[in-house]
Amino acid sequence: MIDTLNTTLRKLPAWTLYLLAPLPAAFWLWQGATGASGPEPIKALEHSLGEFALQLLIVGLAVTPLRKWTGLNLLKFRRAIGVVSFFYVLLHFLTWLVLDMSLLWGQILGDIVKRPYITIGFIGFVLLIPLAITSNNASVRKLGARWRKLHKLVYPAVLLGGLHWVWLAKGWQVEPMLYMGAILAILALRMIPKPRKRAIVA
Amino acid sequence: MAFRWSNTLTRADVTPEPIWLNRRQIIAGLTAAGVAGSLGGQAHAAGEDLEPNSFEDITSYNNYYEFGTGKGDPAANAAALDTSNWSIEIDGMVDKPGRYTMADLTEGLTEEERIYRFRCVEAWSMIVPWNGFELADMLAKAGVQEGARYLAFETVVQPENMPGVRRKVIPFPYVEGLRIDEAMHPLTMMATGIYGKPMPNQNGAPIRLVVPWKYGFKSIKSIVKISLVEDEPPTTWNMLNAREYGFYSNVNPEVSHPRWSQASERAIGGGLFAKRQETLMFNGYEKEVAALYDGMDLTKNY
Numbered sequence: 001m002i003d004t005l006n007t008t009l010r011k012l013p014a015w016t017l018y019l020l021a022p023l024p025a026a027f028w029l030w031q032g033a034t035g036a037s038g039p040e041p042i043k044a045l046e047h048s049l050g051e052f053a054l055q056l057l058i059v060g061l062a063v064t065p066l067r068k069w070t071g072l073n074l075l076k077f078r079r080a081i082g083v084v085s086f087f088y089v090l091l092h093f094l095t096w097l098v099l100d101m102s103l104l105w106g107q108i109l110g111d112i113v114k115r116p117y118i119t120i121g122f123i124g125f126v127l128l129i130p131l132a133i134t135s136n137n138a139s140v141r142k143l144g145a146r147w148r149k150l151h152k153l154v155y156p157a158v159l160l161g162g163l164h165w166v167w168l169a170k171g172w173q174v175e176p177m178l179y180m181g182a183i184l185a186i187l188a189l190r191m192i193p194k195p196r197k198r199a200i201v202a
Numbered sequence: 203m204a205f206r207w208s209n210t211l212t213r214a215d216v217t218p219e220p221i222w223l224n225r226r227q228i229i230a231g232l233t234a235a236g237v238a239g240s241l242g243g244q245a246h247a248a249g250e251d252l253e254p255n256s257f258e259d260i261t262s263y264n265n266y267y268e269f270g271t272g273k274g275d276p277a278a279n280a281a282a283l284d285t286s287n288w289s290i291e292i293d294g295m296v297d298k299p300g301r302y303t304m305a306d307l308t309e310g311l312t313e314e315e316r317i318y319r320f321r322c323v324e325a326w327s328m329i330v331p332w333n334g335f336e337l338a339d340m341l342a343k344a345g346v347q348e349g350a351r352y353l354a355f356e357t358v359v360q361p362e363n364m365p366g367v368r369r370k371v372i373p374f375p376y377v378e379g380l381r382i383d384e385a386m387h388p389l390t391m392m393a394t395g396i397y398g399k400p401m402p403n404q405n406g407a408p409i410r411l412v413v414p415w416k417y418g419f420k421s422i423k424s425i426v427k428i429s430l431v432e433d434e435p436p437t438t439w440n441m442l443n444a445r446e447y448g449f450y451s452n453v454n455p456e457v458s459h460p461r462w463s464q465a466s467e468r469a470i471g472g473g474l475f476a477k478r479q480e481t482l483m484f485n486g487y488e489k490e491v492a493a494l495y496d497g498m499d500l501t502k503n504y
Contacts, residue, residue, distance in 0.1 A: 043468075101478065107465055
């Protein structure tokens with residue numbers, strides 16, 4: 001099963017992800033413009049973009065554990081997943097900045113500094129910037145071992161992203177907690193040593 | 203006594219619907235004098251250019267955690283709310299404590315339409331045409347005693363009908379409170395409808411509080427109990443997070459909330475590209491209510 005899946009995926013070029021990437025954003029924008037996302041389309045768009053970014057980040061982080069535990073090889077797609085997730089974080093941020101906050105810079109800066117859930121979300125976004133910039137072969141070659149080290153920033157970034165949602169929700173809400181749980185589980189999986197049997201198969 | 207306060211907004215500002223045409227004729231006949239008075243150029247908080255949100259907006263974007271935390275959850279789940287044989291238990295420092303049915307509560311009172319701004323602590327706002335009665339008039343039926351200084355309100359709990367209650371998102375029953383002078387203020391109303399229709403379940407059927415100069419969570423929904431008490435009663439969000447939600451929770455653009463800058467707000471219904479608008483002191487009702495807080499430090503008593 002895994003083998004057939006791997007063989008099929010091998011034929012699928014990674015750039016197809018970049019082609020598909022704008023579709024969800026375009027769909028949500030269209031929904032917002034037509035009123036299909038409810039009476040408050042800005043929050044709906046902001047939320048959809050943010051949630052999707054978090055999902056993509058989690059998928060990106062799951063690539064290694066999936067290979068380790070199931071043999072499924074998505075390594076080829078990891079860069080595209082990472083880059084697309086960054087663009088969704090960026091769109092989420094821009095939606096907040098332009099549509100939600102109407103570019104009211106005083107309030108925007110105040111929010112980033114004073115409101116912890118915005119502060120940590122913003123830090124998570126900033127941490128991803130160097131990763132997006134160095135997501136190319138030239139940077140990998142140039143940075144060598146330092147590239148791997150640099151890209152470990154994705155761990156704090158995704159944790160901050162998950163916490164950003166848990167914190168902004170009023171009360172203890174189920175959905176953000178589930179995401180936070182998934183993030184913690186995936187990070188924990190990475191710390192468990194590789195099972196021997198799988199190692200041979202892979 | 204009804205009509206202690208009147209809108210500068212006229213019913214013509216409300217999106218027309220056949221159902222109000224009848225009511226409008228009746229009310230116009232009954233209260234011609236009152237309406238004429240309000241046209242006499244009284245300066246009122248509600249600006250003339252305010253236009254109520256659509257019935258659709260008002261009934262599809264709600265916070266009613268008993269039915270879930272999503273804004274669409276109340277509309278999706280509140281049909282299960284059982285509002286039959288509703289009564290409010292009024293107890294504490296009143297002459298006539300006991301259960302008051304809806305008929306008891308509204309008997310002899312004139313229903314009014316009040317077009318109020320509604321400002322959520324989450325920095326969004328709507329304009330709602332409420333129907334209802336002044337709380338003071340309802341309380342008069344129970345006979346408020348001298349020593350009563352505060353009111354404690356309680357929302358109904360129907361675990362079998364309320365998914366949010368079963369999940370215990372926040373502690374239930376939801377409780378809120380007002381100081382007696384806030385409760386007696388002519389702006390404070392008990393609403394039983396919107397746009398001339400019976401209160402939709404997701405908006406707090408069959409009867410809810412509306413305190414337009416306070417953040418929306420103070421305007422407690424689906425009330426089953428009112429107690430007249432001597433001391434400041436506990437209130438749900440304040441118990442959950444006292445630093446974020448004060449007892450007073452008056453709309454105040456200058457007192458920043460740890461979660462939301464309160465300087466501006468998003469008016470619901472403006473679409474994708476509408477700009478934020480400035481939040482007004484006491485939600486635009488400063489002239490009417492500022493005196494209630496004379497000498498109080500509103501930064502401390504937020």
